Amino acid sequence: MKFLTLGALLIGAVTAVSTGRVPHGAQIIPANDKSSLRNIGAHGQKYPDRRTVTIRPSKNDTDDISDDFLWGIKHANHGGRLLLKKGKTYVIGKKLDLSFLNNVEVQLEGEIKFTDDIKYWQANNFYYSFQKSITFWVWGGKDIKIFGHGTLNGNGQAWYNAFAGREILDSSNTFYRPILFLTDNATRVSVEGITQLNSPCWTNFFVRTNDVSFDNVFINAFSTNASALPKNTDGFDSLNVNGLSVTNTRVDIGDDCFSPKPNTSNIFVQNLWCNNTHGVSMGSIGQYSGVQDIIEHAYIENVTLLNGQNGARLKAWAGQNVGYGRINNITYRNIHIENTDKPLVLDQCYFNINATECAAHPSAVNITNIVFDNIYGTSSGKNGKEVVDLTCSPNAVCSNIHLSKINLTSPAGSPPVIICDGIQGDIGVNCTSST
Ligand SMILES: *[C@@H]1O[C@H](CO)[C@@H](O)[C@H](O)[C@H]1NC(C)=O
Ligand SMILES: *[C@@H]1O[C@H](CO)[C@@H](O)[C@H](O)[C@H]1NC(C)=O
Ligand SMILES: *[C@@H]1O[C@H](CO)[C@@H](O)[C@H](O)[C@H]1NC(C)=O
Ligand SMILES: *[C@@H]1O[C@H](CO)[C@@H](O)[C@H](O)[C@H]1NC(C)=O
Ligand SMILES: *[C@@H]1O[C@H](CO)[C@@H](O)[C@H](O)[C@H]1NC(C)=O
């Protein structure tokens, strides 16, 4: 029996790979070998069968299979699939450059888990100057699909413990933490069905990427140490991206749920659920002096936001030495918000720029053609009766902002207060100035 399995394995391997050594425990099964594909859980998936590569799983949490993973994805590239089996863990302990992908699938049924060797990762990573980001690996190329019921595990606990007490926005901070999933220079990336667990820092960051979609994904970050909570574990961030779709997804983390950053256009969000987050934000943008940032053409529909700091938000920098750009053509529709400090926010005097300063140095990020339609639920009451806060820079472009069917209440009392400062034209609801 043992001999037969080994024999079949070797034949499979030998028929498919013409050159190079097959790593111990790896296998390549042709697309037409249905029974072998069925045996390993690769046949009868949502997508047609492909040449399928498997690699050996890890024996324990330090058994690094990153070389096997790299071999596997290279052999799955150009039309094949890498299968990571159900019930198995694949530990990655070395940084991986996956920038060469072209028409590849990863069927993740088991778990990919990164080592928590902080010393190693802080010395070995891919670095992005935008907000001093680092990552374990970079995915690039085209037609990349990740699907399955498995987990991408950032193994963040050691990072949460070590980062406790520090601030990412502190300009002297040099304690960088890896992003769990990062694409760069990629086209057509889709991720479906998986769980993304305990990222050390942001969960997803898309850079120079066109057409990325997430469907039916669960993002969660939690700590078992009450004095070291996960920080900056944002669900979705982007930079220079055209085409970003997130559907049927749940996010339970302590930072932004969905927050596209500079130069993101054609955004589609539908059926998103966010718990304990800082909300669904456009921006912030316009931070860096002399740099133009744009976010436009976003349709955000059917989002549930529970227990958060913010609900739906737009934010652009004001003050001295900041950048310019626009947030344009954004629709938030059918948004359910509960127990949230600031349910609906437009802040064109970001970050904490006071009214005098904001009038003297208004934002150069135009905010135009914005719809908030059918936004309902309750605030936490933390900001009293205030449920909506729209603050535009005086003398900046902040126009065609339209609110309809706003039914937000506050446990602190009624009537709820809608603040609007510096907005040009009628916004569709009665509102008052903060002063
Ligand atoms: C983990 O597995 C590797 C590879 O089999 C082995 O060399 C190592 O000793 C194991 N480590 C522990 C802590 O069991
Ligand atoms: C982007 O990827 C393409 C191949 O898909 C490659 O030709 C090009 O050099 C890459 N660009 C950069 C800036 O890495
Ligand atoms: C919890 O985090 C704190 C702060 O970093 C740390 O001092 C402590 O050792 C951690 N506790 C455990 C059990 O790891
Ligand atoms: C809205 O999204 C929730 C998930 O958050 C989903 O259960 C519900 O079916 C969606 N509603 C519609 C009308 O699609
Ligand atoms: C949402 O988060 C709260 C903590 O704020 C937690 O008690 C609750 O179980 C979460 N809801 C779900 C459905 O996971």
Ligand SMILES: *[C@@H]1O[C@H](CO)[C@@H](O)[C@H](O)[C@H]1NC(C)=O
């Ligand atoms: C956004 O795109 C503009 C070109 O339109 C570019 O000059 C700018 O550097 C980009 N912003 C960032 C932060 O990359």
Ligand SMILES: *[C@@H]1O[C@H](CO)[C@@H](O)[C@H](O)[C@H]1NC(C)=O
């Ligand atoms: C606004 O964005 C939507 C996508 O959400 C797009 O279909 C529409 O064409 C855009 N409108 C304009 C005027 O560009």
Ligand SMILES: *[C@@H]1O[C@H](CO)[C@@H](O)[C@H](O)[C@H]1NC(C)=O
């Ligand atoms: C902002 O609006 C001003 C005035 O309409 C316009 O001149 C400028 O081009 C706009 N900026 C951007 C980046 O769209």
Ligand SMILES: *[C@@H]1O[C@H](CO)[C@@H](O)[C@H](O)[C@H]1NC(C)=O
């Ligand atoms: C507003 O902020 C500016 C710059 O930080 C500061 O100089 C000024 O005192 C502040 N004004 C008020 C009224 O707080």
Ligand SMILES: *[C@@H]1O[C@H](CO)[C@@H](O)[C@H](O)[C@H]1NC(C)=O
């Ligand atoms: C507003 O929401 C409350 C529940 O939060 C509901 O009782 C009320 O009927 C809603 N009003 C409108 C006009 O939809």
Ligand SMILES: *[C@@H]1O[C@H](CO)[C@@H](O)[C@H](O)[C@H]1NC(C)=O
């Ligand atoms: C605004 O308030 C005025 C006076 O109370 C009222 O007549 C008007 O209908 C209100 N408009 C809206 C859009 O609620």
